[in-house]
Amino acid sequence: MxxxxxxxxxxxxxxxxxxxxxxxxxxxxxxxxxxxxxxxxxxxxxxxxxxxxxxxxxxxKWRNRRWISIIVINLMFTLSFWIDIQLFEGSIIASRVLGFHMADLYSALQVVLAYKVMFINLIIGTVTVFIIWILLGGRAFCSWVCPYHLLADIAEKIHLKLAAKKWVTNHEFHRGVRPVFFIVFSILAFVLSYSLFNSINPVGMISRALIYGPGIAIVWLLFLFLFEIFYSRRAWCRYVCPMGLTYGLTGALxxxxxxxxxxxxxxxxxxxxxxxxxxxxxxxxxxxxxxxxxxxxxxxxxxxxxxxxxxxxxxxxxxxxxxxxx
Ligand code: SF4
Ligand code: SF4
Incomplete structure (x- = not known):
């Protein structure tokens, strides 16, 4: 297994x-x-x-299929909002898709820890997403839905081209820092009664930027993009993202x-x-x-x-x- x-x-x-x-x-x-x-x-x-x-x-072949999947799914949210057909409401982090509530698992945990309440829609959305991603392979969310994954793919492509010319070097960190970030973000949400993670999470930022237009978030996204090109290959997904870790746990079965x-x-x-x-x-x-x-x-x-x-x-x-x- x-x-x-x-x-x-x-x-x-x-x-x-x-x-x-x-x-x-x-x-x-x-x-x-x-x-x-x-x-x-x-x-x-x-x-x-x-x-x-x-x-x-x-x-x-598979790269093209998943890029199409990411683009189509994320564009559905954008188009639904722009032409107001209300099929895909909200963003990739928290939404109502064809009437079903959906909530990203780790982002939902952040909300519960920060606000110390359980909203019924959040519970329904979390259970729905949990069941979907048990069936669809857990971290398949990363490759097939997450909009940051596409950006990270592009950054990685540029990084590898520059690395081949010896213009950049990849800096690796210990993978064990990812569960540490998971715990630290969770404790911070509980102590601060505010979700720092949800404010810096590039997944939600890109999704919201596509729907409502880019804001100041673009600066943080640009920083991550350049960091992954010039310093550390796929750093956010490999060493930080607690969402990826949560989907990994979900897909265990x-x-x-x-x-x-x-x-x-x-x-x-x-x-x-x-x-x-x-x-x-x-x-x-x-x-x-x-x-x-x-x-x-x-x-x-x-x-x-x-x-x-x-x-x-x-x-x-x-x-x-x-x-x-x-
Ligand atoms: S690890 Fe996080 S940012 Fe990376 S693809 Fe998965 S959900 Fe998206
Ligand atoms: S993440 Fe999984 S599917 Fe993708 S290259 Fe690695 S082992 Fe293969």
Whole structure:
């Protein structure tokens, strides 16, 4: 299951390790791979493939699908407001969609902590969103709905181009700071009776800017954008955003996930290059898979970049109990 204890600990910042137990069928494949000879031509092909991935030359099928999804969903709020058809009311953080209340889980927690009251619409909206994202994969919200994700994708693209020219360097932080931000923002809301997080959350800012027009928030968004280009790749999502962490927890029981198959994998780790959360892909390293089929951990955003880039189709979308999705 993608939300097992180890996957949750890794999401909270633990460094992923080789599993203590490796199933017998997986041991057989690991042994075969250790002893099989790789030709010079195969090595050169793998090197070329990695160079292509680093240069961004690979299929963008899933990337295009999720960009369309983000744009369409967010534009629905904007158009609904502009032409006043009231199908999508509010913003991506708190809304009424086709009459159903929706509330982002962590933003709702902030409201409860700050105002110390439970609004009935907030409870309905939170439960609705919780059920939706259990079914749809938890952090799939990040890749398929969150408007900041699209901005971060663009910043990352620019960052990687500049990094390839050695004009910028990526500064990494410990992933364990994200749960710390989660706790600190929660305590601040309770103590200050005010949601500092909701005031600086770029997700809500972009959503509201698209609907009501940009205001002073644009300065903070510009700062984050430049910070991610010039200093730290995908910093907000990787090290700060408590919304991403909440959706990761929500998706722990989700049937929708990425599944890894050991058999055909050539362990060149092209997927690590494109993945926003490469710690979830530890199993693709040589000798690391604990079984032939491995569920990718709940911190995965289901962006599909690894599916796009994998030359052997060893990573696939799967709806547990139903089938693979291509
Ligand atoms: S981590 Fe936060 S900002 Fe990043 S994509 Fe997810 S919800 Fe959006
Ligand atoms: S594991 Fe694959 S689908 Fe999940 S975040 Fe990484 S690249 Fe995206």
């Amino acid at each position: 993608k939300g097992n204890l180890e996957a949750l600990l890794v999401m909270f910042g633990k460094t992923p390790k080789k599993p203590k137990q490796i199933a017998q069928p997986a041991q057989v494949i690991h042994l075969q791979k250790r002893t099989e000879k790789i030709t010079k031509q195969q090595i050169e092909e793998i090197r070329q493939e990695l160079r292509d991935v680093e240069a961004g030359k690979y299929s963008k 989700s049937p929708l996930q990425i599944t890894y198959n050991l058999s055909a994998c050539q362990h060149e780790t092209a997927c690590h290059i494109v993945c926003e959360v490469p710690h979830v892909l530890e199993c693709v390293k040589k000798g690391r898979a604990g079984n032939i089929e491995v569920d990718i951990g709940t911190d995965c955003t289901l962006c599909g970049a690894c599916v796009d880039v994998c030359p052997t189709s060893s990573l696939r979308f799967e709806f547990k109990g139903l089938s693979h999705i291509s």
